[in-house]
Structure formats: structure tokens, C-alpha cells
Amino acid sequence: MEVLKALAIGALFGIGLYQLLRRNIIRSAIGLVILSNAVNLFLLSAGAYDGVVEAYAKATGQRSDALPQALILTAIVISLGGFAFVLSLLYVISARYRTGDSDEVKGLSG
């Protein structure tokens, strides 16, 4: 079962990586989102306990590890902010270069 879970997270990461490397810039942006989802799932797996109960002070039983959850929260917010900025960059680039193809964005070279 752990094998399947790990495979799923790995597959998600691979899909995101493949999307990131595509020519259509919107797909590339979608790849970024999938990648950050995969990384967040990995951080979740870094929790030290197999949680049965939520991380609340009143709960009894094995609580899930609260620290990685706090880290994921922060990471999600950062990726959202970054992603919004990337989209605005893509916006300006597609207006300026009149293309949605990332291979044509090569004004800076040499």
C-alpha cells in the first residue's frame, strides 16, 4: 500500500515535470501547479507518525504530525503567490511577443 501511495506521488511529480517542459506556455504553467501539489504531498509524507486523529490538543489517539502540515501551509501560499506572478509574466510576454509558444521567447541570447 505504501508502494502505491509513493508511486502515485511520484507519478504526479513526473506528470508535472513533463507538463513544465511543453511548448504551450499555459500548459507549462499548469505543470508548475501539478509539481507544487506533488511536492506538498511529499512534505505530508514526511510526517513522523501514521496519524489516526487530527492534530488538536483535545484529541486522543495518535495525532498526525503537526509540523509538516504547517510547512505545507506556508509552501502552498508561497506557490500561489509565485504562480499568480508567473501568470502575469506570461500575459505580458504573450502580448509583447505575440505568441503562446515558449520556444519563440528567445529575445535574450548570446
Place this chain on the structure above:
Amino acid sequence: MNLAYEAVLRGVDRAARLATRTQGGRIRVYLSVILIALFALVALFGDLQRVLGADALRLDDALDVTGGLRLLGLLLAVAASFVSIVIRRDLLAIIALGSSGLAIAVVIALEPSPDVALVQAVVDVLTTVVLVLALSRLPRAQRLRAEALNNGSSVRHALLAVAGSALVTWICLYAFASRPRPSLVTPYYEQNAKPLTGAADIVGAIVVDFRGFDTLICEITVFSAAGMGVFTLIRHAMRKREAAQLPVEGEVETASHLPILPAHISGVDGVRTSPFIRALAYAALPLAFVLATVQIIYGHDQPGDGFTAGVTLSLGVGFWYVVFGYERTRQRLGLIRPALLIGSSLLLVLGGSTLPLVLGGGFFSPFDFGAALNLPLPKGFYLSTSFLFEVAICLAVLGATMFIVDTLGHPERDLE
């Protein structure tokens, strides 16, 4: 002697030209090279066979209900992401992405981890909204040309993707199989959340109190910077002629042959709105406000925090944009001025964190002002530094999200 000097210079020039040719300009090439170098270093120095040879691994074949649901959620997420690769239309790929994110929120909720699941769900919705906004403002011909590129594929990129997923699978397998592990810091948080910070929600206590400085930099500063960046880039840095060729509101596919409707029944892009949806919008915003308030006040003991509150509020305002159109929403909700919100929220948090310093604690120490001043507050509501922090986060997130949604949605209009 002079000939040798000339020869050396010419050799240098030729080598130099070769060197600068490597900067070809294509980001996909750069990314591929970097990924190949990364995987090469991992293969050479990462000592990967040690990871799975370790004896403390424990592989569990039992499948209970929660475990089965987790697997189902993961499967859904992977399938939806896969769909977003193969599907041709960009809009549908974005929707697939949205479902993938929600499936992941379910997986997270089954961890069990309700706070993070809430944040993931809310962020996923916002991401979908922002992506669709960005897509809809691209010129149509360009969009169709870009979609035609979706057919190509590449063996090299597929290999890189496979290498990446193998690496991640490897690490995750070790992570799952070596549980339970000793954590040196979590027991401290678990034991001290209620007594030292007054919070029952341990994750919330970590985010706002124990590691509050991280949250200050991330949820307030980074997010506000992103909002400011989107605003400045599109509003100020885009040249007039570039902005002029983008589709103006009302020009998108359907609108040109529609009659101009009176203002009170037209929404975004001049589309006719029904009384039902207008009633819904009138109900949605106050509801969002109530939800946000609950999340801020009781975030200490329940899932939800200032961040989710801010995003909920901004989604409510976004709904108003769609139903009532941009201009009328701005008229009625004039209080929402993004820069003001961001600046004041940062100052609120910095001021609120400095006060405990004066009162005998440290910078960013938790302090319950309500208890100190003996204020008669309802049960569960603490007027403390964490409360001020949550309010500040909500304001900053609202401001930044408004910057983003306004600017991406209406780049040709001048805001502030």
C-alpha cells in the same frame, strides 16, 4: 611575437563565440540541461541504493477504509493530471487541474489534516479562477495557435519526467515505510499549544505562534509582494500599444452581436444575468464575510485561519465581479483598496508583535490582551496577538488577491 598575440586573440574570440552560443534563449533547453545535471549529481552522490536497503522499513499490506479512500483520492489526482496533459483544449486542461487539486485536498484531509486541506481546496479554486482569467484575456488567434502545439511530444522530456518520478517515488517510499519516526520538535508543540498559546489547533498554533515569523514573511510579505508585482507589471509596465491589442471587456467571442443591456441586468462581458444569480450574489458576499470572520476568530480551535478567511472573502468579491460587472462592484465596494490593505496589515502585525516586547516578553511572543485587560469577551474569542495576526493575514491576502484578480481580469482599466 605579434603574430602569436593575434593568433591567441583569434582563438579566444572563437572560443568566446562558442561559449555565448550556449545561451540560445530557449527556456525548455535550459530547464532540460539543469534537470539532467541535477539527476546526474543525484545518481553520482545521492547514494540511492542505501535508501531502500535500510532494515527499519516496514511495508504494510493492510487496507482499511481510510487507506482505501486515500488511494482513491491519489488515483483521481493522478488521472486528472494525466488528462490535463493529453487533452487538447486549454480550458478543459485547467478544469482537469482544478479537479486534481480538489482530489489532493481530499487526500490531505484524510491524513488527517483539516487545516491544510481547507487551504489546499481554497487555493485550488483560486488558482483555477486566475488561470481561466489569464487564458480568457489572451487573443483568440494566439490561443488557437498555441493549442495546436499540444499535439507534440518528446522522448527526452518523457525520460526526464520518468527519472523525476522515480526519484520522488524512492524518497516517498522511504518516508512512508520508515514510520513511525521520532520527531524532536512536534511533541513540544503538542504539549505546549494549549497552555502557552491558548490554541487547541496545534497546526494553527505553529503557524501563528511558534513559527510566526515564517508566516509573517510568507503569508503576508511574499503574498503581498506577488500582488504588488502583478499590479505593477500589468498596469504600469505594459506599454499602451501592447495593452491596446488585447481583447477589451465585451469583445470576447459572443458579445459583438448581443444588444447592449441595461446596467442592472448585465454582468461581466455584457452577458445577461438572471434574477436568481443576482440574488445568489447578494447572499454570497455576506456569507463569505461571516465565514471569514468565523475562520479568523475561531481559527485557534478549529480548521481555518486568516489566510483562508482572506481568500474566501476575495472569492466572494470575485463572484460579484462576474454577476454585477466590474464597474458597479467597484462603486459599491470602494473600501477595498489593495495597497492600503497590504501596508496596514504589515504594520498591524509588526506593531502587534512589538507590543509584547514592551510588556515583558519578546518579539513575536504570544500575549493575550483580552485577558490582561479583563475584557468581557464571548467564549472562545481571545483578543491576543494571534488574533491580530490572523486579521492582518486576512487583510493582506484580501488586498493581494484583489490586486491579482482585478489586474488580470481588467488589464486595460486603470485602478488605484
Place this chain on the structure above:
Amino acid sequence: MTLFAILPILIPLSSAAVATLLIRSPRLQTAWAFGAMVAAFVSSAGLLWMVWTSGQPLVYQMGLWPAPFGISIVADLLSAFMAAMVQFVFVFGFLYALGAKDKAVHHPTFYPLFLFLVAGLSGGMLAGNIFNLFVMVELVVLSGSILTAISDDRYGPEAAYKYFLISTIASFCLLFAIGSLYISYGTLNMADLAARIAADQDQPLLPLATVLLAVTFMVKSAVVPFHFWQPDFHTASPTAVSAMLSSVVVKLGVYGFLRMTTLLVPHAEWLRGALVALGIASIVFGGLGAAGTHNLKRMFAYSTLAQIGFIHVGVGWGTPFSLAAILFTFNHALIKSAMLMLSGYLASRAPIKTAAFSVLRGTGKYAPLAGVIFFFGGMALAGIPPTNGFISKLMLFQSGVQAASDSSFAETVAYWLPLLLLGVSSALTLIYVFRAFMRVWWEPFKPDQPDAKVKPHGDSPLAPGLLVAVCLALGIWAQPLIQLAQGTSAWIQQPRAYVQAVLKQDAGVIR
């Protein structure tokens, strides 16, 4: 008193907040921002002074939560030194921005973002917790990207896009490294990690975490082959920003490597070898790229690649020789920011606003003062006495020779090859700097359009002039800086003091 440790971060951060509220009053905003930067520098210089005189690291626990549960801000001599260096150079950056005529600098959100950049950078240097480091790095990446994207240069968004995508890969690597370290050791505090890693080096995920952490810093400091974002990014930004990016922002990676090789994973020998090897590749590539490029600013950006290569070779040679690397870091920051500002000044006076050689050819004769500054700055870059560039290259050479004579035959290549390249690269630097000087100041001014004229006023050359004067001064009175670098090098060779200061208990088996 330990509160002093967080002032270098808090002053820029709170000033940025106030600056955001001053969006509608540009003059007030500019004055406020500059004043805040000076105040921040005073606080970081004060911190450096306190740490230097007290002989102990200054540690502040945010919220007074005890380490390793809370976030520690640690100012040992290396952190304090680097934070002070960063803020010193940024004062000049703000000074240049004051006199700059870019439209970007006059955007209402420029100064808040510039202040965020310096806050994040200082925070990264002073961080005592790796997740805090991650968050600060993200702040630096985001503010740097935004500042570049709003540049007057029409390629700003493209440069920012490429940088952001590559930095995102680096951030994912950092997150994986943090996760792996938490899985293996259960803590995020750097001092705690250092003590536990020293006690147990057999954790299966440790080598992988080391590689991922190393790749993060390699991307941040633009080591070949992770450097692709750098020439574009450091060229297309507004001048005030690119001067900072190429001189101090890129040093975050260097700081990371210094911490990795001395505090966190000093047993990872492969890392040192990799740093030397990749440093050599950067030296060669950077020098050749600088010689072959068509734009003055871009030339200096490539030159940074080469100089950072030297610093990495110094770090890779090992801790006793980190003195040379630290000295080089500081001097390079001064020189490179001066030269980039000067290029921006020339570009602002050219007929079309660009630093391309084809446009700048011959415009130098209307800017004789800039020529003088360029001349001395170029000498510093190439390492000719009496500049600080010469001092740092001399130190590097001396440490290399000493190391080579002490080492076995097999290791000698690792020492002699970079020394040889030091000489070759200095000659190459001389060639391309001299060629640039001739192109701008010696050749006649023959523009494509007959009526294209050199503008009478551009940005203000005050900031680069002052910086080059400091370079000359440090070349002549080198002793105080050398002493400071020596002290820093001695401190980082004793990680035990760092760990004990943070954890306030016995540091276990660490050196």
C-alpha cells in the same frame, strides 16, 4: 541586547510596509526608503561590531520559544559580516536609484519591493532554521523577479520568467532537502541538525539531502551548468537592481555553501571536489562569455560567473582557505556593483537607452569622468594593484600555493589548475575590459542615425564613483578587512561554538 540580531531584517521590512502606504507621495516614499536603508545598514554594522567585540554569536529566539522549537536568528561572525556587506552595497544601490532616470524606479511599488529584497537577503544570511531560510529565499526570488519584470528594458519579463522557472526548480529541491532532513533527523534548526548529523552520518537520506541542498545553492549562485538564468537576469533588470543582483544577491548561494561545508555536512568530501570542478568550469565559461558578448552590462554579468567560480574554488579547497573566499566575496561585491552601475549610467546617456556596444561606441568622450571611474574599476576587476581586487586575488593565490605544496601529488591538480586559471582569467579580464574601454572611450562616435546625440544628463554617477573610491581605499589599507576575514574564517572552523550558542547545551560530538 540580543534584539540587535533581528534589526537588520525588521528595519527594511517595516519600512517597506510604511513605503507601501506612501504610494501616492513619491518624493516622501523615496526619502523614507533611503533613510530606512541607511538606518538598516547602521544596525547591521552595529551588529557586526557587537559580534566581533564580544567573541560570541548573538542569538535571538523569535517569540522567545526555546531552540530548537522556535525560529532562531543567529548572528555569528559570518552571518553578521555577510549581512553588513549586503546592506553596505545596498546603500549604494539606493543611492543610485535616487539619481536614476528609469521609469521602473519611479513606479509606486519599486521602493517597497527593493526594501523587501534587502530584508529577505539579510534574513537569509541570518537564518538559523532551514525552513526560515527557504521562506527568505522565496522572498528574494520573488522581489528580484518583479523588479526585473518591470524594467524599462523590453526583455525584462522574459528574463524574469526564465529566472523564476529555474528558481522554482531550485525551491523544489530545497523543499525536498528540508523534508528529507526532517525525516532523517526530526528537526529543522540548523544548529540542532549540525549536532545530530555529526553524531549520526549513516542516515539513508542524508547524501540525497546533501545533493539537493547543494543543487539549490548552485542554482542560486549561478554555477555552471545551473547558470543559464544569470546572464539574462542580471542584464535586463533596472541598473540599480542589477548592480545588487550581480554583487550581493548571488552571494546567498556562496553563504549557503560556506554553511554546508563548515556547519551542516563537513564530512561530505565530494561536495568540495564538486565545487572546485564546477568552479573551474564557471571560470572558463564566464571569462569566454564575457569576451564574446555584445553588450556591456551582459559582459559584466558573465564576468560575475567567472568571479563566483573563483570564490567556489576557494570554498571547495577547504575551510582553512575560506579566508580568501570571504575576502573575494566582499571585494567582488563592491567592484561588480560599481561596474554595473557605470554601465547603466553610460546606457542612460546613450542615444537609445541600451548598453549594447554598437550604440555605446564612442559615446565615452562625452563622459570623461565615467572613463576615469571605469578605468580604476576595471583595474580592480582584473586584479591590478593598488586595488582591492588585487588583494583578494593575491590572497587566493597564496592560499592555493600553500595548499598545493602541502598536498599529495594526486590532489595537486585540484590546486594548480585553478591557480593557472587565475592567471589566465585575469589576463582575459584585462583583455575584455580593455576592449570595452577602447570601444566606448577611444573609438570615434559614429551613430547610425546622423542626428542621434548623446544625452547631456543621465543617471547620476555618484554611487559608482564612491564605490570605486572605496575599492581603491581598501586596496591600500587592506589590513582591517583582511583581519575581519581572518576572524570570520577562524570562527566558521569551530562550529561547536555556533551550536552551543544556539542550543545552550553541550554540542555533543561536533568539532
